[in-house]
Amino acid sequence: MNQLRQGETAVGIGDLAKEYGLTTRTLRYWEEVGIIESLQRQDGATREFTPYYFRRIKFILRLKELGLSIREMQDLYLAYGEAKSTERMIPRLIEILDQHTDKVDGKMAQLASLRKEIVEYRQKMLTRLAPEPY
Template sequence: MKINNEELFQIGEVAEMLGITTRTIRYYEEIGLMDPPQRLEGGIRIYTKDDIKRLKFILKLKELGISLKEMQELAQIYKIHQTPEKIMPKLIEILDSHIAKIDEKIAKLASLRKDIVDYKTRILEILKQNNT
């Protein structure tokens, strides 16, 4: 739908577009990740292309493993400064923290893999000795 030459979307359209539920969108609004949307008469939520960009950003952060709490921190910074440039240092800090956690998990998994391969090798040697 268009109002004042701006393309607007109802919550169901946005949810379908992004592959999420309407409940998810409402939840993001409730916890402050999204500003309350404009409403038509009758209370129907309508979203702008900027709202959809914001939702896509939230979904990308979620995909990267950023917690809702961390997203709320970013949203607070954005609300205060109203420029994406101001949230970038905090976002980089959060991403660096996640990279460190991932590196730690990779190291633990590599160690576990080595232990499992060593254990398997010992079992195969025992089986080989028993069959000869």
């Protein structure tokens, strides 16, 4: 998708970064690790991106919110790139999301246990502070 279609205009890296509140450094890093691509550019030319990458970056940001790592995003990009269709990417995305759901469930159980311990400890401290009856 790093080709312009008829009627599309390319957007510079600075404008793309500004649109999503990112730094150009972040976008260059994402390009370096292979989760986005810019248009072919001449030596020294500014990186430019097709409208497809606006949608892709929105998707990447959503995946980051869900806790996916760069490595997992690379896996998804490879799965999509090999088949050039979502039929291959969606099962992998579901698998990754299932793994994250399990991790979140585990963390929630740990937090619930920690909360219980804190409440119990707080109660002990309140008991120690309570004035002794005469």
